[in-house]
Amino acid sequence: MDRILTVEQMTFCEHEAEKYGVSLAQLMDNAAAQLAEVIASNSSASSKIVLLIGKGNNGGDGLVAANLLAEQGLKPAVVLCCGEPDTDLSSAAYARLDKSVEVLKAENALDFIEDADVLVDCIFGTGFHGSLRENILPVFRACKKCEGMKIACNLPSGVNARNGQADKLSFKADVTVTFHRGKLGLYLQPAVDFCGEILVKDIGIDERCENTLYPVITPFDVVKARASLPFRPADGHKGTFGKVVSVAGSESYIGAAGLSAMAAMRTGVGLFELCTAKSVVNSLSAGMYECTYSAMKTDKDGFMVAENAETILKKCEKASSLLIGCGLGHTAETEKLVAELIEKAEIPIVLDADGINSLCPNIDVLLKKKSTVILTPHPAELARLCGVTVGEVMSDRLGFAYRLSEKYGVTVLAKSADTFAVDGGKVYLCTEGTTALAKGGSGDMLAGIVSSYVAQGFDALDAAALGSFTLGSTALLAGYKRSERGIIARDVIDALPRFLYDLENAD
Numbered sequence: 001m002d003r004i005l006t007v008e009q010m011t012f013c014e015h016e017a018e019k020y021g022v023s024l025a026q027l028m029d030n031a032a033a034q035l036a037e038v039i040a041s042n043s044s045a046s047s048k049i050v051l052l053i054g055k056g057n058n059g060g061d062g063l064v065a066a067n068l069l070a071e072q073g074l075k076p077a078v079v080l081c082c083g084e085p086d087t088d089l090s091s092a093a094y095a096r097l098d099k100s101v102e103v104l105k106a107e108n109a110l111d112f113i114e115d116a117d118v119l120v121d122c123i124f125g126t127g128f129h130g131s132l133r134e135n136i137l138p139v140f141r142a143c144k145k146c147e148g149m150k151i152a153c154n155l156p157s158g159v160n161a162r163n164g165q166a167d168k169l170s171f172k173a174d175v176t177v178t179f180h181r182g183k184l185g186l187y188l189q190p191a192v193d194f195c196g197e198i199l200v201k202d203i204g205i206d207e208r209c210e211n212t213l214y215p216v217i218t219p220f221d222v223v224k225a226r227a228s229l230p231f232r233p234a235d236g237h238k239g240t241f242g243k244v245v246s247v248a249g250s251e252s253y254i255g256a257a258g259l260s261a262m263a264a265m266r267t268g269v270g271l272f273e274l275c276t277a278k279s280v281v282n283s284l285s286a287g288m289y290e291c292t293y294s295a296m297k298t299d300k301d302g303f304m305v306a307e308n309a310e311t312i313l314k315k316c317e318k319a320s321s322l323l324i325g326c327g328l329g330h331t332a333e334t335e336k337l338v339a340e341l342i343e344k345a346e347i348p349i350v351l352d353a354d355g356i357n358s359l360c361p362n363i364d365v366l367l368k369k370k371s372t373v374i375l376t377p378h379p380a381e382l383a384r385l386c387g388v389t390v391g392e393v394m395s396d397r398l399g400f401a402y403r404l405s406e407k408y409g410v411t412v413l414a415k416s417a418d419t420f421a422v423d424g425g426k427v428y429l430c431t432e433g434t435t436a437l438a439k440g441g442s443g444d445m446l447a448g449i450v451s452s453y454v455a456q457g458f459d460a461l462d463a464a465a466l467g468s469f470t471l472g473s474t475a476l477l478a479g480y481k482r483s484e485r486g487i488i489a490r491d492v493i494d495a496l497p498r499f500l501y502d503l504e505n506a507d
């Protein structure tokens with residue numbers, strides 16, 4: 001799929017389009033023409049077409065579309081849902097509304113809305129923020145009862161195109177006709193569930209309007225995933241496919257070290273060495289034979305201490321990626337250990353979980369790094385890294401990840417139900433996933449997979465994006481005809497070779 005734009009980027013393009021000879025009024029006419037075409041193709045002469053109109057330019061699109069439908073001999077009616085249109089363009093469109101178009105006020109039109117054959121939502125567009133207010137809820141309840149075809153103009157009302165947040169009563173579209181480019185929020189949870197099929201329609205904005213816009217956001221799909229898989233030479237040996245050194249695990253968190261190791265080994269890396277507490281070595285080595293182990297010095301509670309740094313750095317000389325953090329624990333000593341490893345390691349580093357938490361108090365050490373660093377924060381960790389609340393992060397997850405990436409020159413894999421892989425100006429959106437992954441152990445698997453890909457020579461952004469794609473797609477595969485409730489991390493790890501087979505052999 002093509003590039004996706006943030007709302008700010010889209011607004012910039014709309015204004016920039018004037019430089020290429022297309023006015024805002026012309027853009028509205030073009031948007032309305034595209035919308036009318038979709039409405040007409042879902043209507044017959046007898047269809048009861050109802051366009052719900054808000055005050056802003058989204059309503060303007062609907063009013064112009066109503067005229068075009070009337071010109072074609074169809075019988076659209078418009079319902080004013082927020083009073084009379086009040087922007088320059090929407091009030092001009094209202095003044096031009098064809099006399100044959102019936103105009104109703106929302107308070108008198110609830111049954112009328114419910115009975116529509118084709119219901120078109122032009123209430124709110126990109127200007128929507130906050131939540132649906134009490135006075136307009138009856139309209140949305142009537143929409144919910146309507147059994148006709150539901151079409152959203154640009155985006156379903158109630159959905160926030162900036163961040164994907166959505167009111168529970170948002171318009172639930174069968175089709176969303178969006179203009180020029182997909183808007184970021186439409187592809188994020190929970191908004192994506194309200195969009196139905198998303199049709200992206202040209203409205204005459206020249207692509208050169210996007211030349212200066214960063215970041216460039218594109219969905220990471222199977223085509224990109226396949227293209228980023230490196231060639232695996234038939235005469236390759238274990239050294240050819242890289243080595244991960246993992247600094248993970250503690251007496252309190254044993255499984256995390258094992259899950260990340262298994263996920264890494266199941267995604268192609270040649271060698272995996274686990275540097276961990278002696279008690280973790282003893283527990284895991286009884287069942288996980290495929291990797292090597294190094295027992296590290298620990299404090300009295302079983303957490304690794306900073307003086308291990310020298311040993312680990314020595315091991316890094318013969319490795320191709322360093323994974324830090326899964327089950328590491330967070331103490332003053334792990335803070336020192338993480339800082340020293342970041343400052344001195346000369347191989348790419350993947351920092352996850354308590355590796356991230358241990359980094360936060362000394363985050364500026366990232367400015368002294370010698371190698372590539374990939375951070376894999378969930379929203380709470382991203383909030384800690386940025387020094388803000390989780391709520392602030394959720395209102396603009398991409399923005400925070402992007403600024404973090406820019407400030408420290410790191411790759412950020414901002415994971416959640418949908419995940420952003422961010423490397424400065426380039427962003428991949430990864431949406432594969434299932435609630436089977438909403439469980440302990442998923443982050444450990446993801447970090448292990450990313451470290452494996454990095455060790456095999458992928459560049460940081462590809463490793464991060466493909467890591468997320470791999471985990472999400474494999475969890476879907478593991479859950480085939482099985483409940484997401486019952487899938488656990490080991491099921492996903494077991495399904496990794498099958499996923500990779502499918503990817504390697506995809507058309």
Ligand SMILES: NC(=O)C1=CN([C@@H]2O[C@H](COP(=O)(O)OP(=O)(O)OC[C@H]3O[C@@H](n4cnc5c(N)ncnc54)[C@H](O)[C@@H]3O)[C@@H](O)[C@H]2O)[C@@H](O)CC1
Pocket residue numbers: 014015024027028029031054055056057058059060061087123124125126127128129130131132133153154155179
């Ligand atoms: N600007 C342009 O050049 C173009 C804009 N177009 C359309 O214009 C839309 C954007 O237009 P606007 O910026 O006028 O925004 P909207 O049409 O989304 O209207 C926002 C209106 O709703 C109000 N509002 C926002 N949140 C609310 C809430 N929670 N409860 C109640 N009222 C709320 C705002 O105060 C404002 O009056 C796009 O989505 C697109 O459909 C298209 O015509 C193409 C060209």
Ligand SMILES: [K+]
Pocket residue numbers: 058121122123124125152153154155156157
């Ligand atoms: K809308």
